[in-house]
Amino acid sequence: MKIEVLGMGCARCNKLEQQVHEALKELSIEAEVEKVSDLDKISSYGVLMTPGLVINGTVRSSGKVPSTAELKTWIAEQSS
């Protein structure tokens, strides 16, 4: 599974990345987590507000930090 965190180094983007790692740990699922800070790439996903979260190529959230519960559901959905 590939998880991308979109954001140009704002505080909330770092928070999201940290939460993704926590969610993965709690579910004990391995995944490749990448931080995307290139604006070209961020906008190619159509994300207007950062932080954005992309799991396996689909945008799951943008403009906010989702709760850990939400993160876990998305990750579990993808891995099953």
Next chain:
Amino acid sequence: MLFIDILQSGWSALLEYLSAHVLTCLVPAFFIAGAIAVFVSQASVLRYFGASAKKVVAYSVASVSGTILAVCSCTILPLFAGIHKRGAGLGPAIAFLYSGPAINILAVIYSARLLGFDLGLARAIGAVVFSVVIGLIMAFVWRREELEKVNNPGELALPKEEEKTRPQGITLLYFAVLVGIMVFGAAQKWLITGVLCLALGLVLYRWFKKEELGFWMRQTWDLFKKIFPVLIAGVFVAGIIKSVLPQQVVEQWLGGNGLGATFVASIFGTLMYFSTLTEVPIIRALMDLGMGKGPALALLLAGPALSLPNMIVIARIMGVKKTGVYVLLVVIMATFTGMIFGNLIL
């Protein structure tokens, strides 16, 4: 001048700034900005930036939505890139890029408070009107390219619409009370302010969840942490400028409301980098040294919208040629607006 005197000047500017009358206005402003970020649905605004949105709507929304979308300057570039590439296109993207930094709620309140109500208002109106003009010109120059994009529309990943937890009227009432507290607090009408604070408490108690209040407080604190230290540094620098820059130099280059002074101000604003809100105390310092109101407005309009570092980022998104034309338009428009304001309105 001794080094210690220079530091002294920065220090006294800082103390003056921290005195009660500036704080009474800025503290509520931070709470309002936090409330906007938490309680105003951004999805409902972003929808109008889609490729299928009507042009008139896209331009109007782009020119005013900075009020609620661009509380921090770091959100402007991703929005700009997204609207340009996948959304409503070059014109609305440019309109947003130009007006966003000038009309966010903190900037408007702070400018009006520190530079005078007329300059604050002129900044907001000037930014909105000329953002549309610049956007339309850019879209017209590159109309062929834009036509191609219409045939291949992209898609935007919009944030999910959040569930409504209270009637819309209540949210409006809540914002009205917040603005009331700020206005009457600044006017030092303590009785009315007190009554409004009580009203706010009641509204919060009756219609807001505890969790939401937590979000609001956290958002406000985040903004405060992000913006306030930089602002303090800006005030300090402004104080230093005031003591080291000879009054003659400012009067010679930026004094009065002539074409030359206004033009110099817009060029300076275009190149210079101002972090969120720091343009305001620096412009205040320059005005104290003799800069005219026309050049001040030109600087306010060109300053936050453009700087050398962000020109480089913009050029990477839309190419050097378009960026060149954009910069040129900003300089011309800022000069023009400054001239009108300095000579006709005053």
